[in-house]
Amino acid sequence: MSTVTSTRRGGRKRARLLSGPGGSVVRVASSVIITFFGLLLVTFLIGRILPIDPVIAAVGDHASEAVYARVREEMGLNLPLWQQFFVYVSNVLHGDFGKSILTSQPVLTDIARVFPATLELATLGTIIGVILGVPLGVFAAVHKGKWPDHLVRIFGLVGYSMPIFWLGLMGLLVFYMKLDWVAGPGRVDAFYADFIEPTTGLMLVDTLLDGDIDLFWNAVSHIILPASLLAYFSLAYIARMTRSFMLEQLSQEYILAARVKGISEFRIIWRHALGNVMVPLVTVIALSYANLLEGSVLTETIFAWPGLGLYITNSLLNADMNAVLGGTVVVGAVFIGVNMLSDLLYRLLDPRARR
């Protein structure tokens, strides 16, 4: 609870900066730039401090010493550290994250290819999480201390504490193997994978653009299980926060006033109270969305989902440092972006924040 309150406060503070005279926009912009630069520095240093050798990743364990030495030089690893960082930053500013050793492609091209898969999964996961999590939270708050409240909390706790890896395999075992309700790992059946030319990279959109309804449903039946799994994960958080926001609202005087006026209980809960809760909820939902965007590594592994999480993990395991740095910077940028966006929304939704 305390963390969220502080996020809200922080949100208000930043929102206020945006609304101030011209100077504060500059301050926000410069804080974003400083954050981004810090991100670059930290990821770069971690990449260089790690006791692994990116040259081996490039040439393999069996390559001769001559090849090894040449590739080391080509990768710029002979330069002093500060010079390497300088080269790195100036490349990044030109939109060049270097080439991935593992795919022989520019890192940015790779990320543009894998990011839509994660985006699609996380978006659907968040939508399901919100659709289920918000009503569950409201439901629990209304029945505070009674069995529906406990039930929701236990359900949420399980979602929050269960190892996602185990849950994913169980999901596959039950809904794919035994019941045959959904399709298995992958974004579409393996055989169809190379029939789809990515336009947006979002499978659900691309299959519709191609006008292939069968393939669309195939993609739906593949995404529903991993998205539900992610949804369960974020649902637990969203329901818990909704519950406590609602409790706060329901104890306010205007609710009492509304009851006295004889407004229906349904209206009080779903219009008045929830309406006010929506504002802080935006931050919660945005944060959980950003979490899913970078934190779905295990889900992507079990479901053979070729997204950003899998890409970064695989790069890290193979000492493909350009890809790791590029991926991390993108994830960091997404976080910064989502945070800014939720601040902005907050300000739009809550007139008090503008004061």
Added chain:
Amino acid sequence: MRKLIAGLILGTSLATAPLSAMADTPKNALVMAFSIDDIITLDPAEIFEFSGAEYSGNTYDRLIGYDIDDVSKIHGVVAESWDISEDGKTFTFKIRDGIKFASGNPLTAEDAAFSLRRVVKLDLSPAFILGQFGLTKDNVDAKITAPDEHTLVMEVDKPYAPTFVLYCLTAGVGSIVDKKEVMEHEKDGDMGHEWLKTAYAGSGPFELNKWTPNESLSLVANDDYWDGAPAMKRVIIRNVTEAASQQLLLQKGDIDIARNLEADQLAALKGNDDINFQKRAKGTVWYLGLSQKNEYLSNPKVREALKYLVDYNGIADTILAGRGTVHQAFLPDGFLGASNDNPYKLDVEKAKELLKEAGYPDGFSVTMDTRNTTAITAMAQSLQATWAQAGINLEIIPGDGGQTLTKYRARQHDIYIGRWGADYQDPNTNASTFAWNPDNSDDAAAKPLAWRNSWDPKEMTAETEAAILERDTQKRIDMYKDLQKKVMAEGPFVVMFQETEISGVRSNVHNFKLGPSFDDNKYRFVTKD
């Protein structure tokens, strides 16, 4: 409120209504789940990884091939026949007529010469396989020539054993690329390398359709293949890294073949009538490297004791569970001259005696750099247990592949537990790794495994060099047998197991062939009911 609950229930039941997965895989397509995230390039002059080797083995033709069931039988592929000059230094190949590249260009001797020269000139990781014959960037244009359309001439610097030269040409670097096509994509004198990293210019039974890194590799049949078109019109390889996911996909019939099943999955699938197992011993061994910089490990009695402190059968049965067999010589079974003698078995009493003779009756402490994979970690733990029985305290230092390898290459380990895969089908590949070390100084030019473990194999270095010049095949076999025996007895290597590759194959799929190397895992003869 009631309405809401009703709505939720209705919503859930709609969401869980069967979304009917599509039917089984088509009859003329082969669909596989395989960890293919090690593919970093599609250029045969650069490919040096397992899955990459399998790709080039199915899509490119090479000059020479061998019988995968008896590797001593070498035959021509693109080369119809060959002659070797009296002095043993000139190889003349006659190029087969009627082979066409995917582009439609005919394959000529010039393409073959270009392909081999290109490997030497680009000098990428596997280039040393040809470099061993004295071929350099400067002399290769003169040493490898195509005097006419059907003749390829290759000159080597010493009278090597013919088998040595020919086996090296069966490796991935011997793949023949389409000169015209490749050079049309040349950029800054790179001989088309940037382009070919992600493209295709071969004449094999399958052509590249599409490679999406870390995601999938798809091939289409070459219907005009000179040696007969494959029955499978498409091959789709899906990158599925999780073994448990592979198992489920295979059981459901969503894929035809699962390539990376582990002990748990193999046990679960046993007795399933829909699934057969295809097994094949590979050219890979698991071994311990004992650094001779460590005072305990440099004692010959200690080295011998450690060889008696491995629960060979226990590990093979439980940890490897069919994915490996006990093998104690550095040459894997299936190689020319490989020794299949396994003289060591777990014998704690004998080991204790040896340790007493070495002057360490109470044992000692030592560390082992251990890669964080299930099988390797489990093996290390088994060793820790058996060594403790003899008083040796083994500390396991876990790390990922890059970490442990970096330390190993810098000679900073005590013990390294690892896998070593052969680079090409000739016995010299492992002899020059385990039994050869011409310079044991820290800044040596060549750094084979013997060097990494700071071991000077003395006269074995000379014997290894002599073996590649021995033109009498039987004598050559004897030399390798002798080398294996010596390394087994004296060397700082505890070779323990040879890898067995196991694939789970749906029972309606036939003739999926696994060979001794990944280059030989062929899709060409696969048929489906």
